[in-house]
């Protein structure tokens with residue numbers, strides 16, 4: 001299975017605090033049944049000095065080498081969780097780190113918690129799609145300001161997919177997110193699921209979360225959320241992606 005949203009790179013954001021923690025996260029993900037991870041640190045992030053692609057590349061190389069050294073059968077991809085920040089479009093080379101195959105790449109976009117930025121987000125979605133990127137919107141169930149109608153419109157327009165947090169259905173992010181994720185699933189607006197892990201505990205609990213998801217949604221749906229659709233993004237076949 002593939003985890004497309006994970007803060008596993010060391011000392012770069014509010015995720016892993018060291019290379020040792022990153023390796024422990026890698027081992028916990030493997031034990032949870034994940035063998036492929038897309039590293040997605042916040043970009044440009046929330047600190048005063050914006051994070052740039054070159055720093056992500058540095059930490060990615062560092063962790064990749066350590067994973068190889070330890071002989072862990074975990075495939076690591078480099079990407080980012082892009083904030084809604086005008087900087088992204090001002091300097092694409094520094095602040096956009098897509099994943100997938102050239103010409104068919106995908107971007108993970110963090111949805112703001114409130115709806116105040118809705119128009120800005122719509123404009124940004126349009127510009128990023130114009131640049132040729134397939135967009136994946138992270139955890140819409142945690143941003144109640146964005147209506148199902150608004151999300152549905154974007155999905156219907158194409159090249160735009162929704163990633164739910166695997167743990168939302170079990171209530172990890174509270175009752176509102178739990179109700180909301182159920183609505184997204186019932187309205188066929190869930191395309192991908194991820195751990196969004198920030199520490200070892202989250203990675204270690206991912207196995208149990210996946211088992212609970214299978215019980216609730218069935219094996220076939222979980223395969224789509226954690227294997228088939230992530231694989232389609234990585235191989236430039238996003239046209240094959242359908243919701244559960």
Ligand SMILES: [Fe+2]
Pocket residue numbers: 005006007081196
């Ligand atoms: Fe995240």
